[in-house]
Amino acid sequence: MNFLVDVHLPITLSKFLSNQEGCIAIHVNQILQKWNTTDAEICKYADENDMVVITKDQDFKDSHFVNKTPKKIIRITLGNISNNDLVSVFMKNFFLILQMSSKEAFYLEIGKERITSIG
Template structure:
């Protein structure tokens, strides 16, 4: 699966996803790095069919209003250490990938994975 990880999440999440066999890029790898506007992130997501992983609720709004980005994984853990975040992804990634094959909007909290669409 192809992912685009937004600025609020650590670059090491990209490395973790790559190590698990996925195609992942972080906004730090883009031309404007973490200053890349949401509109450009959405455009890249659609063009490359990448699932945006973010904590930014603006993408939630954009998805409901404009059906952008291509697909969205909204992380709603609040403040969490990088180690806890990685553990959460390791624990839930199989389920998240399965759900994203059928759905376009998934939310992952500390204790659940929720399908919204």
């Protein structure tokens, strides 16, 4: 499974994901125009490389449902939490994330109260 971690999320998350067996994770700051990469460029890059975009950004959710890009998205709606707590949330839900990855397209939202999946 390949992940592309958006600029507003910590590099710590991409490092954690990269250490999981069979996973590759890249932070947006490592590709294209780094933090200046547009959302459209991120979507295109993710779709071309079969990557799951991990973001806090509502714009990616809107683009997923309206424009069908990015095809695979995990949106974090936890508010401000520590990097360690964010990694813990991913560890706790990693099996679900792996299950979703086999789909051609999906939207997964991880919030404080619940996890919502579509796709």
